[in-house]
Amino acid sequence: MSDSKTQQQPTKLDRAEAFAELARLGADRAVVEFSGGNDEGGPDAITLFKGEGTLRTLQTWWQAGDPDNELVALSDALSDPVFEAYGTFAGDFEVTGEVIWDVAGKSVQMIRDERSEYQHSEELV
Numbered sequence: 001m002s003d004s005k006t007q008q009q010p011t012k013l014d015r016a017e018a019f020a021e022l023a024r025l026g027a028d029r030a031v032v033e034f035s036g037g038n039d040e041g042g043p044d045a046i047t048l049f050k051g052e053g054t055l056r057t058l059q060t061w062w063q064a065g066d067p068d069n070e071l072v073a074l075s076d077a078l079s080d081p082v083f084e085a086y087g088t089f090a091g092d093f094e095v096t097g098e099v100i101w102d103v104a105g106k107s108v109q110m111i112r113d114e115r116s117e118y119q120h121s122e123e124l125v
Contacts, residue, residue, distance in 0.1 A: 018077035030101040034082045041089035043079045
């Protein structure tokens with residue numbers, strides 16, 4: 001029989017709780033690198049920083065039994081702005097970017113480079 005605590009995904013954190021968890025872990029910022037387009041995408045890496053140093057990286061996808069299971073809710077909260085902006089990444093485009101969580105300023109900034117192959121033309125025939 002498996003332990004239900006390790007099999008259950010943690011509760012979702014709101015932004016205030018995410019900032020509090022980052023502070024508890026000693027991070028002054030978190031950077032979520034992401035990419036996607038053409039019906040797939042999401043976070044590629046989540047890194048916590050203190051000053052110029054890296055504190056740790058977080059899992060980008062939850063799996064039952066992960067040793068960092070208690071950090072899954074934080075990973076999900078830090079990734080939320082990516083999914084709020086792009087959903088399932090459906091469409092003819094490609095995007096790469098970062099979401100930067102500044103703990104001291106309690107701000108979240110998204111920097112992105114988006115490209116589209118879509119061309120629009122109109123002509124009388």
